[in-house]
Amino acid sequence: MSTRLNSGKKSQPQRSSDDDRRDAAIQELRRGTHLADLLRKQVELIPEPGRRDAAVANVGEISMAMASSLNILQSEMEHYSSSPEVGAVAMAAPAAYSSDGGGTGERNGAVAGRARRVRHRRGRHGAELPIIKEILTEAPENDRFHWRKYGEKTILNAQYPRLYYKCGYSDDHKCPAKKYVQQQSNSGPPLFMVTLTNEHTCETLFRDEPSSSSSSASQVLDFAKASLSPPVMAAVPGLKKEEEDDRSTSLSMHGYSYDEYLSSSLPTMSPDGDQVNFSPGPGW
């Protein structure tokens, strides 16, 4: 997962698996750019001017995001192919934080006095989580599930921290669904890469319990709760609460249904090409 770009030890000019992965990513981005171009041509055929313009604008954003990602990757490749050592130094720049804890602010005294904990199972456990979808979107919070934030991490060479969410019913219903949100760009409307892992078992639970329409189900459907994940806004430094609310409002004013939310994003990726079963359930 990690590219280890600033490890400093990596001065061998030989190709690594990281290089291969970067190549693959560049290939995919080029393909995506091409597809976005095709999509733009199709979208331009929409007869209604309003819808057409909006769609063209969206496709334009997608193309821009692809292009900037492509640029970043390509400039990295050039760095390493020409001068690995220089590249390693150069890439250290964004890592303004220490890796652990992120340095996202201190808490007076209380944290310092926190006792060291002894724990058992930590970190990655066994196999990789099954990635259900990866979505590039302006509205990562707008997927109608109830997420609880459980972590935030500064990612190497990433401009913004990655935010970790688990299903708000992970405890109640042992729902394993998780979501990682990482801001991709801040030029224009901020774009977020949302990675969804594991299926929502809470969703099927509610589907099996039609009688639970009033209390618990209504909680799941609590759009205000589910659609607003304020911590996501924390990825946009300087946003105050009121501004966050404004922003949430403006985002929700897109009026997406979940299908629209997904379809308005980049083509989603399912590792094995299986039908992705992440469609809104009856409570959607």
Add this chain to the structure above:
DNA sequence: GGCATTTGACCGAT
């Protein structure tokens, strides 16, 4: 007071 968020510590993988 209860719940959600923050954030440093910790763990396993590399």
Add this chain to the structure above:
DNA sequence: ATCGGTCAAATGCC
């Protein structure tokens, strides 16, 4: 040694 992912105490908010 370093990284990404997770835990859980402390804290904030309603």
